[in-house]
Amino acid sequence: MTNCNFIIVVKFFVTFLIFVSPNKILAFYDRFYGYAEEPMGPSFSYEVFDVSTFGASPNADTDNTLAFEKTWWAACNHQGKSKFYVPEGRFLVGEIQFKGPCRTESTMEVEITGDLIAPTGIKDFPSNQWIGFSQLNDIFLYGSTNLDGRGDVEAWKQKSCEDSKCDKLITSLSLDNVSNSIIENISLSNAKGFHFRLHSASNVTVHNVSISSPWDSPNTDGIHVHNSSFIYITNSTIGAGDDCVSISTGSLDVLVSGTHCGPGHGFSIGSLGKVKNEEEVRRIKFQNCTVNGADNGVRIKTWPTSPPSEASDITFEDILMINVSNPIIIDQEYCPSNSCNTTSASLVKLSNIEFKNIRGTYRSDFGVNLRCSSVVACENITLIDVNLNGTNSTYKTPKEKWEQEKFSTKGSLNGLAVFNSTFN
Numbered sequence: 001m002t003n004c005n006f007i008i009v010v011k012f013f014v015t016f017l018i019f020v021s022p023n024k025i026l027a028f029y030d031r032f033y034g035y036a037e038e039p040m041g042p043s044f045s046y047e048v049f050d051v052s053t054f055g056a057s058p059n060a061d062t063d064n065t066l067a068f069e070k071t072w073w074a075a076c077n078h079q080g081k082s083k084f085y086v087p088e089g090r091f092l093v094g095e096i097q098f099k100g101p102c103r104t105e106s107t108m109e110v111e112i113t114g115d116l117i118a119p120t121g122i123k124d125f126p127s128n129q130w131i132g133f134s135q136l137n138d139i140f141l142y143g144s145t146n147l148d149g150r151g152d153v154e155a156w157k158q159k160s161c162e163d164s165k166c167d168k169l170i171t172s173l174s175l176d177n178v179s180n181s182i183i184e185n186i187s188l189s190n191a192k193g194f195h196f197r198l199h200s201a202s203n204v205t206v207h208n209v210s211i212s213s214p215w216d217s218p219n220t221d222g223i224h225v226h227n228s229s230f231i232y233i234t235n236s237t238i239g240a241g242d243d244c245v246s247i248s249t250g251s252l253d254v255l256v257s258g259t260h261c262g263p264g265h266g267f268s269i270g271s272l273g274k275v276k277n278e279e280e281v282r283r284i285k286f287q288n289c290t291v292n293g294a295d296n297g298v299r300i301k302t303w304p305t306s307p308p309s310e311a312s313d314i315t316f317e318d319i320l321m322i323n324v325s326n327p328i329i330i331d332q333e334y335c336p337s338n339s340c341n342t343t344s345a346s347l348v349k350l351s352n353i354e355f356k357n358i359r360g361t362y363r364s365d366f367g368v369n370l371r372c373s374s375v376v377a378c379e380n381i382t383l384i385d386v387n388l389n390g391t392n393s394t395y396k397t398p399k400e401k402w403e404q405e406k407f408s409t410k411g412s413l414n415g416l417a418v419f420n421s422t423f424n
């Protein structure tokens with residue numbers, strides 16, 4: 001067949017197919033002419049990029065970083081619909097960046113069935129993170145994987161935290177500038193630092209994610225939300241040693257619901273006021289959650305001597321506390337390391353905070369502890385239907401020697417209202 005004839009044949013074929021399936025035709029063009037450089041419409045050629053076909057080996061021993069990178073490159077540059085796929089097995093991978101933007105036409109799927117395990121050392125993580133997704137729009141990450149950060153086997157971790165270098169610890173899963181995305185059904189364990197961090201993310205749903213680490217792991221927050229908006233954390237289970245969820249500066253419109261926390265340090269806003277010019281935190285809601293056996297239930301924390309910033313419109317609603325040390329706490333003298341600049345009070349303004357239908361048991365001397373700034377008043381703090389009972393059974397001497405009261409306040413409060421509540 002001459003070239004000329006070939007083209008005629010193809011054209012005929014193309015014309016025929018147009019009546020059958022416009023999608024197939026685009027895929028056809030894509031393959032033979034590379035048309036999709038500037039696609040005119042959606043193309044639906046669907047391809048699955050399996051790490052095993054790029055040389056990855058599920059023996060828990062081979063370093064698969066390069067194979068994963070190659071697979072991602074192919075999947076992300078595929079024009080059409082694309083899936084990055086990890087089959088069953090245990091895959092050792094080092095620091096890896098799933099970076100966009102991708103050329104895929106629709107949702108970029110990432111299905112991780114097998115477990116991923118991190119290298120044990122800390123030297124191989126130049127960006128202080130293990131698995132990073134960045135500059136991506138519309139990804140769907142799911143699978144029954146466990147991302148094992150192998151932080152527990154590291155004696156260095158405890159050591160480096162004692163030297164107050166916890167900030168440098170390695171985040172297991174990091175989303176940076178990721179939008180319109182869903183993370184579902186995955187689990188994470190034993191992170192070297194934070195388990196899961198969202199930074200500059202927008203419209204991201206985190207659903208049925210399970211996070212577990214020993215109760216005494218240092219600085220291993222479950223999910224840390226920073227400078228992000230429209231974040232929905234639902235139906236998840238978090239016991240991470242540190243904060244289950246922490247909402248930090250620049251975060252707006254975050255909803256945490258149907259989520260179980262414990263053991264660990266509870267659900268937190270903050271810590272806030274560490275540096276100057278922090279962006280505000282606003283419209284945060286924790287709803288229909290359980291806290292079991294944690295040091296704190298729901299907490300807002302700001303550093304002493306902190307520069308001005310704001311946190312407002314925060315709701316904690318329908319929360320069940322089981323044997324929690326500090327079920328409701330605002331702490332504007334937050335100082336975990338005991339080496340803070342306490343020259344002056346926090347200048348972080350907290351306002352319009354509602355605690356509604358919070359019930360259960362606690363094991364400290366007080367159910368509610370509001371330690372507000374003496375300079376910038378906590379404004380409009382409302383408690384409705386809060387019913388907390390102290391139980392002494394497992395109570396040990398608290399680290400902090402606070403007032404022996406069930407409802408304790410300190411500093412300046414403007415507009416504190418309590419309705420239909422009991423503190424036993």
Ligand SMILES: *[C@@H]1O[C@H](CO)[C@@H](O)[C@H](O)[C@H]1NC(C)=O
Nearest residue numbers: 100101134135136137177179
């Ligand atoms: C954020 O990601 C998008 C792709 O989703 C990219 O176009 C944009 O440049 C990124 N922004 C920054 C600041 O990196």
Ligand SMILES: *[C@@H]1O[C@H](CO)[C@@H](O)[C@H](O)[C@H]1NC(C)=O
Nearest residue numbers: 138139179180181182203204
């Ligand atoms: C948020 O992301 C989801 C999942 O990708 C998407 O279906 C939805 O349309 C997005 N919402 C907005 C307002 O963009």
Ligand SMILES: *[C@@H]1O[C@H](CO)[C@@H](O)[C@H](O)[C@H]1NC(C)=O
Nearest residue numbers: 140141142143144184185208
């Ligand atoms: C998550 O798990 C549930 C229950 O097994 C299942 O119905 C759902 O399809 C899973 N989601 C994804 C995206 O696989």
Ligand SMILES: *[C@@H]1O[C@H](CO)[C@@H](O)[C@H](O)[C@H]1NC(C)=O
Nearest residue numbers: 143144145184185186187208
């Ligand atoms: C949550 O995800 C796990 C897999 O990690 C799955 O086994 C379970 O069925 C899911 N549960 C729901 C309610 O989707």
Ligand SMILES: *[C@@H]1O[C@H](CO)[C@@H](O)[C@H](O)[C@H]1NC(C)=O
Nearest residue numbers: 199200201202227228229250
């Ligand atoms: C916060 O996120 C916005 C985008 O939502 C970005 O433009 C800005 O640079 C981010 N700020 C920081 C401090 O990361």
Ligand SMILES: *[C@@H]1O[C@H](CO)[C@@H](O)[C@H](O)[C@H]1NC(C)=O
Nearest residue numbers: 207208234235236257258259
């Ligand atoms: C969340 O999990 C509960 C069961 O624990 C289930 O009844 C509910 O439908 C789930 N919600 C979603 C959106 O999957």
Ligand SMILES: *[C@@H]1O[C@H](CO)[C@@H](O)[C@H](O)[C@H]1NC(C)=O
Nearest residue numbers: 235257258259260287288289
């Ligand atoms: C509250 O969350 C639980 C799972 O933790 C779920 O079964 C229930 O449906 C949720 N209720 C509401 C009103 O969302």
Ligand SMILES: *[C@@H]1O[C@H](CO)[C@@H](O)[C@H](O)[C@H]1NC(C)=O
Nearest residue numbers: 305306307340341342343344
């Ligand atoms: C403590 O804070 C005050 C007021 O901001 C400042 O003047 C002082 O230098 C700080 N001290 C230390 C040791 O950082």
Ligand SMILES: *[C@@H]1O[C@H](CO)[C@@H](O)[C@H](O)[C@H]1NC(C)=O
Nearest residue numbers: 358359360361387388389424
């Ligand atoms: C607290 O104790 C009282 C009586 O001692 C009991 O009626 C109430 O149900 C308890 N509330 C909670 C939330 O445990």
Ligand SMILES: *[C@@H]1O[C@H](CO)[C@@H](O)[C@H](O)[C@H]1NC(C)=O
Nearest residue numbers: 312350351352379380414415
């Ligand atoms: C506190 O509530 C009052 C009455 O609803 C309102 O006028 C005021 O603006 C609120 N304060 C703040 C800081 O929003």
Ligand SMILES: *[C@@H]1O[C@H](CO)[C@@H](O)[C@H](O)[C@H]1NC(C)=O
Nearest residue numbers: 390391392393394395396397
């Ligand atoms: C609580 O513990 C203290 C010290 O162990 C004990 O004296 C007190 O009787 C206990 N209270 C209750 C209600 O069990």
Ligand SMILES: *[C@@H]1O[C@H](CO)[C@@H](O)[C@H](O)[C@H]1NC(C)=O
Nearest residue numbers: 383384385417418419420421
């Ligand atoms: C307190 O309870 C009473 C009686 O159940 C109810 O009428 C009232 O609306 C409640 N107040 C608030 C602020 O919810």
